Amino acid sequence: MPQIGFGVWKIPFNQTAKVVTDAIKNHYRLIDTAKQYGNEEQVGQGIKDSGIEQKQLFLTTKIFNGDQGDFDKLRNAFNEQLKKLGTDHVDLLLLHWPVFNKYIESWRALEAIYNDGQARAIGVCNFDVDHLQNLMDHANIMPMVNQIEFNPRIHQPDTVAFCQDNHIQLEAWSPLGNGQLLNSPVINKIAKEHGKSPAQVILRWELQQGFIVIPKSIHEERMRENRDVYDFELDADEMEAIAMLDEERHSIWYDKYKWSGNPNGLDDYIAKPGEF
Template identity: 50%
Template sequence: MANNILQETTKLSNGVSMPVFGLGVWKSNNAQAAESVQVAIKNGYRLIDTAKQYGNEAGVGYGIQQALVDNRLNRKDLFVTTKIFNGDQGYLSTLHNFDEQLKRLRLTYVDLLLIHWPVEGKYLDTWTALEKLYKEGKVRAIGVSNFDQDNLADLEKLHRLMPQVNQMEFNPLVQEEHLFNKMNGLGIAMEAWSPLGGGEALNDPTIKAIADKHGKTTAQTILRFDYQMGVITIPKSAHEERIIANAAIDDFALSEDEMAQIKAMNKEQHSIWHQDFAWHKGSEDTGVKDEVSTWDDTDEYLKKEVTY
């Protein structure tokens, strides 16, 4: 039987219900993504998050279709998110490349489509394309990722549909307090990438002491913190036992004092930000390269047939 946390949803500003807890597949090849998706759905997960940049949409698409068959589910039982790659941004390019993403995912629509990063000079045109896809019914909700207050203000000036979701780095070390308040005022849901905060947060003695008190792991304690903060959470794992354990956070609650202790850890310590990218610095020779991950098994999963 699925955990309550996996059955819980939040209503986005356009009325669409989105699960509050799901699976991320960043840095997974297609085989790993397909297996993780199937395991997660078998164990009650209904929210699956990927992106073109991850290079595993083909594996995710296969995993979804196989899991639907194996678990006797319908497409509408799942909530699938993907993202527009930075190199595809712009109005016409977004529309064309999104059709290719749908093919890789083996879907006729996605539940949530995000702009992956606010590429200067392009993200407003990209947003216009997302609005078109939304109106056409190819996506049920639209949003952004890694957008700060200024980026959101730019969208506000368009006087059109605002994002339903902003997916940000969020964990005990990066709590986005000012942005969170701005988003709440605009009716934009916060979704966390890197919800566990890496080794520094997982090994923090304060969190470990709280975890020990509740008989939980530090990962479960952090995920419970994210949940109580009202953040949609998508931890990544390729192991079934961890996928199950990550969602086992509905049988305890953090006290106000424990929440305050974890809130006090906030450093706004981003692991990466848009100024780190080569496209922001204006040169391909500096900054973080922005490329679609390539995996040897992509063609295999594009052709792989679902077994009935």
């Protein structure tokens, strides 16, 4: 699994295929999408247009919350996702959210998908320690990845420690904090000292902690910039200075999902063309 991937959340629908093709052209080999993003078909087209065989890529998608909880429903829905992606398998399949009273049965379906070769690895997103422990108590196959919100503003230390202790690979969504960290004086000072951009410093901070990162951009120059992070290293003082920016606050929309206690949440919501 590449340590730097490319995320496609909120990329405009009419640009997604080209952006994915551009990302692959600029040497991204991990592409991360989800049914909830509503763009799996465009991602599949972008991969096709790139001329790169899928076996040279690492393709991730996620199970939609509205498809969770019923073994057959989930499997049938995932088969439709594969058709949209234009493939017979993905490299990583994740449960998008820990939907209350449904994620254990959903995991049973993921185990079957894994055993049948339709996913070469399976994991979860947004699972905290309690969710992970409960899942592992019922699982035959342990989750291989936990994709969580992680950047200098939110560290989720208990979840990170649990995953590290249990050999679950951590992957950071929103690794650049929705761009809100790019003007940080602390990060800009470190960036200037290394002759790098603030985004490169943030990604380097995460990579040095063993995270996989999936930044996104529709601009090829920034795509290349986000990958150019292996020719410098942050020292211990710099790592700590960035860590001190922690506010331990989720994104503003994080509590809009029913699993977190909101009865009018977005569990059945799929993005629509033209919305982003």
